[in-house]
Every structure is written in structure tokens, then in C-alpha cells.
Amino acid sequence: MKVFDYIIVGQGIAGTVLAFQLRLKGKRVFVIDKHRDDTSSKIAPGTYNPMVLKRFTPCWKVEDQLTPLYDFLDAFETSFNTSIHVPLKLWRKFTSIQEQNLWLEKSDHDRLMPFMNPSFISNPHEDLNADFGFGEVKKSGWVDFLKLISIFKKRLISEGCFLDEEFDYNSMTIKQRSLIYKSISAQKIIFCEGHRLTNNPFFNYLPLMRTKGELITVKLDGLNVEELIKSNITLLPLGNDVYKVGATFNWNDKNELCSVKARQELLDKLKELVNINPVVINQYAGLRPTVKDRRALLGSNPNHENIFVFNGLGTRGLLMSPYLALQLIEFMEKGVPLDPEVDIKRYKNEIPC
Ligand SMILES: Cc1cc2nc3c(=O)[nH]c(=O)nc-3n(C[C@H](O)[C@H](O)[C@H](O)COP(=O)(O)OP(=O)(O)OC[C@H]3O[C@@H](n4cnc5c(N)ncnc54)[C@H](O)[C@@H]3O)c2cc1C
Incomplete structure (x- = not known):
């Protein structure tokens, strides 16, 4: 035994x-x-950020969670003499002047100040559609799960x-x-x-609910984006103009099968954000353990x-x-x-x- x-x-x-x-x-x-x-x-994809980006609010107990996250990642990387964590700039795309104003107002709140850069970033990427620019979220990143x-x-x-x-x-x-x-x-x-x-x-x-989510990996030749971009989808740069694009939310399907519907939804949203024709490399589906x-x-x-x-x-x-x-x-x-x-x-x- x-x-x-x-x-x-x-x-x-x-x-x-x-x-x-x-x-x-x-x-x-x-x-x-x-x-x-x-x-x-x-x-x-394994990204993290400290805010709920729909409403510009802090995540639940985020101040208590960041230090344990960084401590864990440091200890893991040291223990295995490897690198799994990439801190990334996260840019939230604005869709209107009203959103820009809300960003400015929220970035003055005590709990949000450490995470929000109050200045607006005008769009430097000619193949991204973002007429109202972006707001930058600090303390975001990616971990190779x-x-x-x-x-x-x-x-x-x-x-x-x-x-x-x-x-x-x-x-x-x-x-x-x-x-x-x-x-x-x-x-x-x-x-x-x-x-x-x-x-x-x-x-x-x-009462575990299980929420299905799907993602695609695409090649967007010439886009050259290095930030984590968040609009109504997330665009995660993986290098060499390959990006992970996601994710969908489906509360009805309880299977892990990739669907044509989700792929089309992601491609439609990607088309709103990027002017380059994507080549789809892969598609993934999974069930989130939601409560x-x-x-x-x-x-x-x-x-x-x-x-x-x-x-x-x-x-x-x-x-x-x-x-x-x-x-x-x-x-x-x-x-x-x-x-x-x-x-x-x-x-x-x-x-x-
Ligand atoms: C499309 C999508 C995108 C996401 N993006 C992000 C993101 O960017 N960042 C983020 O933080 N979170 C993200 N999430 C959420 C995140 O993936 C989940 O919160 C997390 O993976 C849950 O991990 P878990 O270990 O609880 O479960 P799981 O990942 O499901 O792992 C459970 C493991 O247990 C094994 N197992 C289960 N039952 C048994 C058994 N009886 N015997 C033996 N083995 C068993 C399974 O095979 C599996 O290996 C995303 C989720 C989805 C679906």
C-alpha cells in the first residue's frame, strides 16, 4: 500500500x-x-485580467487574488526552471464616446485606479477597426495552461x-x-x-451549471498586434500572426463538440474588428464549470x-x-x-x- x-x-x-x-x-x-x-x-487561452470589462468594474476580491496568482506562477517557474507566464497589455476597445467617458470616470475610483490607465490610446494598427480607440488595463497576462x-x-x-x-x-x-x-x-x-x-x-x-465555450485559432497575415485585444471577442496574439479568438457562451448545449454556428459567430465578430481575411487553423470547445x-x-x-x-x-x-x-x-x-x-x-x- x-x-x-x-x-x-x-x-x-x-x-x-x-x-x-x-x-x-x-x-x-x-x-x-x-x-x-x-x-x-x-x-x-489562459488569459487573466483584474476587471469585468463589460461594465468596467473590479473582479470579485481581485485585490486578494493577484498576489497569490503571481506567487504561484513565480514558484512554479522556479521549481521547474521554465517560463509559463507572459504579462501582456490588455486593450479594451471603446465603441462610443459614452464608453470613453465612463472609462475616465471609473479610472478615478479607488479600487480601479491600480488597474486602469486613464488616458485613451488611439488605434495604431491600420487593420484593426477601432475609431474610438482603446483603454489600457494593467496587471493582465497570459499563462500557458x-x-x-x-x-x-x-x-x-x-x-x-x-x-x-x-x-x-x-x-x-x-x-x-x-x-x-x-x-x-x-x-x-x-x-x-x-x-x-x-x-x-x-x-x-x-448546482454546477456548465457553460459551453468555443474558440478558434486563426492566422491573420500582416496584423502585427502584440496586445491582448478585447472587444466583443478576445484576440490573443500567439506569435507569427497567429491568434486565439474567443470565446462563445452557450448555456444550452452540454457537449464538447465544435459547432459551425459558434465558428461563424466568432468569424463574424472578428470581421467587425479586423480587416484581414482570417485563415482558420483550429477550433476548440469545452464546458466551463459555472455555478x-x-x-x-x-x-x-x-x-x-x-x-x-x-x-x-x-x-x-x-x-x-x-x-x-x-x-x-x-x-x-x-x-x-x-x-x-x-x-x-x-x-x-x-x-x-
Ligand atoms: C472556451 C473557454 C475559454 C476560457 N478562457 C479562460 C481564460 O482565458 N482564462 C481563465 O482563467 N479561464 C478561462 N476559462 C475557464 C477555465 O478554463 C476554467 O475555469 C478551468 O479550466 C476549470 O478548471 P478545472 O480544473 O476545475 O476543470 P477541468 O479543466 O475540466 O479539469 C478537470 C480534470 O479532471 C479530470 N477528471 C474529471 N473527472 C474525473 C474523474 N472522475 N476521474 C479522473 N479524472 C477526472 C478531467 O479529465 C480533467 O483533466 C475558459 C473556459 C472555456 C471553456
Whole structure:
């Protein structure tokens, strides 16, 4: 029997960040993840920014989240002697004079001042349509999710702490202070299964909604944009005039299949922004683990206090995961209460009798 402190099920961004943070604290962690190419974490562009750009408001608790994010990225890059993080200028396209005025007004607010450059940027790119120019958002960037996940997985495999399989809930024996899964014993288990939480008998009462999103990668010869551009789509430069364009939001489809409709929607929006004919290189689809009240899902099972969940990262998995992972660790290790806004106790009325 192999003995660990924690088993983590699911190695998307949630499981990766949590496992990395636990290992930094000296914990022995075993990860079980069924390989799939189309998970939310593997298809997401991996951008972050501190604002909600529709309304020019700060993201939820953003001031608490940026330091843990930067600390995590620094520690990860140091630990693996690699580079996964690229700070980027984010330019929000204005659609009217009214939006410019709102930008100016909001950039004077205390909470937004650190993130907003009050001056307008006139459009320097002749192939971009932006007559009213842009507003620049500071503290934005991009993280190579695929590299993050694959490097970490390789390390876990090399240390004999990784299993590529679908977790079989019936093969787990729950004891008072430990759990046994096949030949692995651990004190605690944490489920980080993204939208597949709906199959988990310990947590499927939680109201995970799942919102489908699609993206395309395109070649836009001669565009030469280096900023992250945000209009009614996001244009992420990947180098050599290749760009990731996304994303759609679909609350009805619950599958991970690419659709002609989403591709056309993205191309139509791209045409409004860029004057160059795109060559589509690829298309991706995934399901975001979204929650009814737009807050994450953290906590322990009501009947088994050594079984935990870390989920509901929604549209901002990158920004939120390091901050929330640290909070969950404090809860599991020291009993420090979770923020009631993310604690799954808020859904106690949904627990089946
Ligand atoms: C189109 C799109 C664009 C996005 N863009 C961004 C962005 O730019 N920035 C950002 O921060 N966020 C973005 N998001 C959101 C972000 O991708 C999610 O918040 C995040 O990936 C959720 O990560 P997760 O680890 O919870 O879930 P997942 O990524 O779904 O990972 C779960 C993992 O667990 C495994 N698994 C599940 N159940 C089991 C089981 N029972 N046994 C074994 N393995 C299991 C799965 O195979 C998977 O590997 C985007 C999402 C979409 C769909």
C-alpha cells in the first residue's frame, strides 16, 4: 500500500494549482486524472485580467487574488526552471464616446485606479477597426495552461504519484481518518473534476451549471498586434500572426463538440474588428464549470469530513485558483473557516435526504 496525505482527482488548473501548493507545504500528494484533450483547462487561452470589462468594474476580491496568482506562477517557474507566464497589455476597445467617458470616470475610483490607465490610446494598427480607440488595463497576462499541466504531470509520473484513469467511486473505502483507493491510502481526498462533478455521488447535489465555450485559432497575415485585444471577442496574439479568438457562451448545449454556428459567430465578430481575411487553423470547445451564484465550490462532504471539493472556477480559473487553493488548504489543515461566499455549506438545503 502506498501512503499519501492527499489524493487529488482531476488535474486541470484546479487540481494542478492545489497539488502544487500542497507539495510546497510538504504534503504527499497522489493525483488521479483521466487524460482528455478537450477539458476546459486544456482549451482555454489562459488569459487573466483584474476587471469585468463589460461594465468596467473590479473582479470579485481581485485585490486578494493577484498576489497569490503571481506567487504561484513565480514558484512554479522556479521549481521547474521554465517560463509559463507572459504579462501582456490588455486593450479594451471603446465603441462610443459614452464608453470613453465612463472609462475616465471609473479610472478615478479607488479600487480601479491600480488597474486602469486613464488616458485613451488611439488605434495604431491600420487593420484593426477601432475609431474610438482603446483603454489600457494593467496587471493582465497570459499563462500557458498546456505547458503548466503537462510539466507538472511529468514530474508526478516520474515520482510515482500519478494515475491516468477515470476514478471509480465504488473502489474507495472510507474510514474515519483515512481512505483507501485500490493500492493507495490517504488521509483526505479532494475532487477537482471540473464540469464532470455532476457524475460525483458525493457532490452531485451542488448546482454546477456548465457553460459551453468555443474558440478558434486563426492566422491573420500582416496584423502585427502584440496586445491582448478585447472587444466583443478576445484576440490573443500567439506569435507569427497567429491568434486565439474567443470565446462563445452557450448555456444550452452540454457537449464538447465544435459547432459551425459558434465558428461563424466568432468569424463574424472578428470581421467587425479586423480587416484581414482570417485563415482558420483550429477550433476548440469545452464546458466551463459555472455555478448558479457565480461563486466557486469549496468544502467538505456533509457526511464525510475527509472528502473535499474544489470546483466552480467558472470563467476565471486562473485568477481565482491560487487564492482559493490556499484558502482550502487552511481549511483542511487547520480548520480555518472558508469564506461563506464559496463554502458549499451555502447549498445545504440541496443535500438529498
Ligand atoms: C472556451 C473557454 C475559454 C476560457 N478562457 C479562460 C481564460 O482565458 N482564462 C481563465 O482563467 N479561464 C478561462 N476559462 C475557464 C477555465 O478554463 C476554467 O475555469 C478551468 O479550466 C476549470 O478548471 P478545472 O480544473 O476545475 O476543470 P477541468 O479543466 O475540466 O479539469 C478537470 C480534470 O479532471 C479530470 N477528471 C474529471 N473527472 C474525473 C474523474 N472522475 N476521474 C479522473 N479524472 C477526472 C478531467 O479529465 C480533467 O483533466 C475558459 C473556459 C472555456 C471553456
